[in-house]
Amino acid sequence: xxxxxxxxxxxxxxxxxxxxxxxxxxxxxxxxxxxxxxxxxxxxxxxxxxxxxxxxxxxxxxxxxxxxxxxxxxxxxxxxxxxxxxxxxxxxxxxxxxxxxxxxxxxxxxxxxxxxxxxxxxxxxxxxxxxxxxxxxxxxxxxxxxxxxxxxxxxxxxxxxxxxxxxxxxxxxxxxxxxxxxxxxxxxxxxxxxxxxxxxxxxxxxxxxxxxxxxxxxxxxxxxxxxxxxxxxxxxxxxxxxxxxxxxxxxxxxxxxxxxxxxxxxxxxxxxxxxxxxxxxxxxxxxxxxxxxxxxxxxxxxxxxxxxxxxxxxxxxxxxxxxxxxxxxxxxxxxxxxxxx
Amino acid sequence: xxxxxxxxxxxxxxxxxxxxxxxxxxxxxxxxxxxxxxxxxxxxxxxxxxxxxxxxxxxxxxxxxxxxxxxxxxxxxxxxxxxxxxxxxxxxxxxxxxxxxxxxxxxxxxxxxxxxxxxxxxxxxxxxxxxxxxxxxxxxxxxxxxxxxxxxxxxxxxxxxxxxxxxxxxxxxxxxxxxxxxxxxxxxxxxxxxxxxxxxxxxxxxxxxxxxxxxxxxxxxxxxxxxxxxxxxxxxxxxxxxxxxxxxxxxxxxxxxxxxxxxxxxxxxxxxxxxxxxxxxxxxxxxxxxxxxxxxxxxxxxxxxxxxxxxxxxxxxxxxxxxxxxxxxxxxxxxxxxxxxxxxxxxxxxxxxxxxxxxxxxxxxxxxxxxxxxxxxxxxxxxxxxxxxxxxxxxxxxxxxxxxxxxxxxxxxxxxxxxxxxxxxxxxxxxxx
Numbered sequence: 001x002x003x004x005x006x007x008x009x010x011x012x013x014x015x016x017x018x019x020x021x022x023x024x025x026x027x028x029x030x031x032x033x034x035x036x037x038x039x040x041x042x043x044x045x046x047x048x049x050x051x052x053x054x055x056x057x058x059x060x061x062x063x064x065x066x067x068x069x070x071x072x073x074x075x076x077x078x079x080x081x082x083x084x085x086x087x088x089x090x091x092x093x094x095x096x097x098x099x100x101x102x103x104x105x106x107x108x109x110x111x112x113x114x115x116x117x118x119x120x121x122x123x124x125x126x127x128x129x130x131x132x133x134x135x136x137x138x139x140x141x142x143x144x145x146x147x148x149x150x151x152x153x154x155x156x157x158x159x160x161x162x163x164x165x166x167x168x169x170x171x172x173x174x175x176x177x178x179x180x181x182x183x184x185x186x187x188x189x190x191x192x193x194x195x196x197x198x199x200x201x202x203x204x205x206x207x208x209x210x211x212x213x214x215x216x217x218x219x220x221x222x223x224x225x226x227x228x229x230x231x232x233x234x235x236x237x238x239x240x241x242x243x244x245x246x247x248x249x250x251x252x253x254x255x256x257x258x259x260x261x262x263x264x265x266x267x268x269x270x271x272x273x274x275x276x277x278x279x280x281x282x283x284x285x286x287x288x289x290x291x292x293x294x295x296x297x298x299x300x301x302x303x304x305x306x307x308x309x310x311x312x313x314x315x316x317x318x319x320x321x322x323x324x325x326x327x328x329x330x331x332x333x334x335x336x337x338x339x340x341x
Numbered sequence: 342x343x344x345x346x347x348x349x350x351x352x353x354x355x356x357x358x359x360x361x362x363x364x365x366x367x368x369x370x371x372x373x374x375x376x377x378x379x380x381x382x383x384x385x386x387x388x389x390x391x392x393x394x395x396x397x398x399x400x401x402x403x404x405x406x407x408x409x410x411x412x413x414x415x416x417x418x419x420x421x422x423x424x425x426x427x428x429x430x431x432x433x434x435x436x437x438x439x440x441x442x443x444x445x446x447x448x449x450x451x452x453x454x455x456x457x458x459x460x461x462x463x464x465x466x467x468x469x470x471x472x473x474x475x476x477x478x479x480x481x482x483x484x485x486x487x488x489x490x491x492x493x494x495x496x497x498x499x500x501x502x503x504x505x506x507x508x509x510x511x512x513x514x515x516x517x518x519x520x521x522x523x524x525x526x527x528x529x530x531x532x533x534x535x536x537x538x539x540x541x542x543x544x545x546x547x548x549x550x551x552x553x554x555x556x557x558x559x560x561x562x563x564x565x566x567x568x569x570x571x572x573x574x575x576x577x578x579x580x581x582x583x584x585x586x587x588x589x590x591x592x593x594x595x596x597x598x599x600x601x602x603x604x605x606x607x608x609x610x611x612x613x614x615x616x617x618x619x620x621x622x623x624x625x626x627x628x629x630x631x632x633x634x635x636x637x638x639x640x641x642x643x644x645x646x647x648x649x650x651x652x653x654x655x656x657x658x659x660x661x662x663x664x665x666x667x668x669x670x671x672x673x674x675x676x677x678x679x680x681x682x683x684x685x686x687x688x689x690x691x692x693x694x695x696x697x698x699x700x701x702x703x704x705x706x707x708x709x710x711x712x713x714x715x716x717x718x719x720x721x722x723x724x725x726x727x728x729x730x731x732x733x734x735x736x737x738x739x740x741x742x743x744x745x746x747x748x749x750x751x752x753x754x755x756x757x758x759x760x761x762x763x764x765x766x767x768x769x770x771x772x773x774x
Contacts, residue, residue: 060456063415068444070418075441078433085422086705093715096419100412100722104729107408110746111733154426154706300434303510307438314445321450325457328465340404340459340747
């Protein structure tokens with residue numbers, strides 16, 4: 001394996017980690033008005049919202065996967081970074097707006113004075129979960145379909161590129177998937193009553209995600225959707241995605257929270273793998289089958305070697321302390337968990 | 342406004358506002374870590390509880406500010422790719438590496454550990470818990486280092502060679518020891534500590550003016566804040582002056598503007614070297630910012646020194662005018678730090694990478710309408726966040742330690758003895774804020 005492939009894999013790992021961890025944050029954010037309320041006789045509310053309590057200790061550590069993804073994108077694949085972010089300008093701005101408002105709302109909601117202020121923050125929390133979830137789906141759709149690259153390699157998306165059935169289908173599927181993923185996480189971390197509610201909505205959302213996902217799939221089969229470079233791998237990954245959705249639904253309906261969460265996590269990772277492995281060695285394709293290859297996107301060899309020395313030490317350390325934070329705050333919320341958000 | 346002006350405004354406004362949160366974060370976190378360490382190493386339960394309350398009070402203000410700092414930082418990470426893709430085309434091989442390392446070494450760890458610290462009260466052992474806040478402190482400054490390495494490359498590009506219109510890294514060591522970055526880092530660290538110290542001293546003085554009952558808590562805080570800000574503000578002026586020779590050597594135009602002499606000669610020389618163009622930054626803006634920074638720096642340094650002397654026999658807290666002076670001083674280090682930022686960043690215009698890439702040439706091929714919308718959106722959101730941040734900080738600072746939510750562990754139902762009046766749950770309402 002060359003260094004370039006290694007760094008592409010790390011980039012994929014960071015984005016996949018972000019989709020799994022940020023994904024359940026956004027899901028919990030979207031669902032928190034329905035899932036979060038507690039019934040009178042349940043244990044004393046801490047932040048007053050069970051869904052937000054479920055994600056609280058991990059929230060700050062989750063968002064940084066996106067920051068690390070962007071950092072590595074710039075460090076290891078600077079030529080892709082400049083083209084991709086400026087090309088997807090409106091979508092990236094929308095994602096960032098959602099993230100800024102949603103993240104600030106989650107952290108400051110508890111500081112609000114009175115019910116009106118809290119309602120305002122709650123609305124921002126839902127908005128800040130839904131907007132990035134939909135927009136990441138749109139980004140995935142665009143990348144799978146191929147972007148309108150010009151002769152000089154740059155591109156710029158307009159409404160006509162985004163408002164196609166395939167891209168919109170990907171957007172809605174991703175939003176529903178993240179919502180279901182969030183429900184599975186809340187079910188995993190909450191007391192019995194909240195968990196039961198989360199299970200029901202999660203199963204419903206998974207059915208909806210499965211139904212909507214058929215649209216992009218059918219469009220692709222009829223040649224109007226994704227144009228993949230590696231067809232076989234893509235077909236396998238798409239089948240695995242369908243299996244993960246089905247497995248998650250099956251596990252959730254039967255009350256197996258751990259299995260359900262594992263399955264929704266796989267479902268959140270697979271689209272990232274599909275973009276990466278399905279187009280490999282291209283990192284950005286246009287609809288006509290050409291594109292920017294990994295070799296054109298990657299930084300200079302000398303820089304990459306230096307980065308590798310750091311990466312070999314840093315990545316295991318990062319994984320270790322992230323795992324430690326999950327372990328330190330394991331278990332269901334309530335009782336012995338201090339609340340703050 | 343042209344597309345370039347809009348992109349410039351967007352970058353300047355977002356970075357400038359983000360910077361205001363960063364400087365308080367960096368200034369407060371060491372003080373929180375110090376008080377937390379003191380608390381953990383105190384045996385006597387009463388004193389320990391007091392010190393823990395001190396930590397939670399300042400920690401609360403720090404965490405509110407961090408919340409806004411991190412979300413604006415998220416946007417910063419994307420800005421280069423969004424509006425300045427020419428930078429990654431030209432200098433991506435060099436400039437990307439420090440940014441990547443910043444996220445992997447610092448940002449990632451800082452955020453994860455802070456999340457654990459916030460929710461670790463009563464759940465993690467004291468030693469582990471206090472280690473977390475020190476790791477947050479360390480990574481906050483590590484973050485500053487890597488960002489300044491990237492920024493230092495833009496100020497004074499070193500350790501690279503340009504082949505076929507792109508920069509290639511040749512000397513990583515030179516990049517990491519760029520004098521334009523290291524002296525600035527020291528200056529910035531001292532500036533942040535001044536800001537944090539003045540903030541803590543000012544808030545403490547305010548509580549004495551209101552005849553707080555928490556005299557012990559605020560006396561210790563006042564002392565700590567004054568010591569830190571006195572020492573830091575003395576050296577921040579000294580180190581600030583140390584940057585002059587670096588600027589003279591690396592950025593002749595900025596130096597000429599600051600000295601207000603020889604601007605025309607440098608302009609003529611730069612035209613000779615780089616072809617026709619206007620190489621003079623906004624002279625008045627740069628000079629006024631420099632003066633504001635210098636005046637505030639010297640004033641703060643003097644006042645904190647006198648205040649430190651007045652601590653003797655509690656004169657500072659008995660003389661109301663002296664306490665009011667400290668309260669009134671809180672905003673000034675922020676103003677000075679923006680002044681410093683303007684000198685550094687506006688003063689290097691029109692260059693993005695000094696002497697090698699102009700700002701105009703680095704602009705992304707993004708439409709003017711997109712830029713107009715995003716610029717208005719980001720500026721509005723960031724301003725709203727700034728107002729929210731300072732309203733909340735002021736509210737929580739004025740309310741005092743009684744209203745702290747951070748680490749306020751509720752007594753569990755089985756920890757509280759059953760009373761005659763209903764269940765234990767209802768006896769411990771959450772503080773409604």
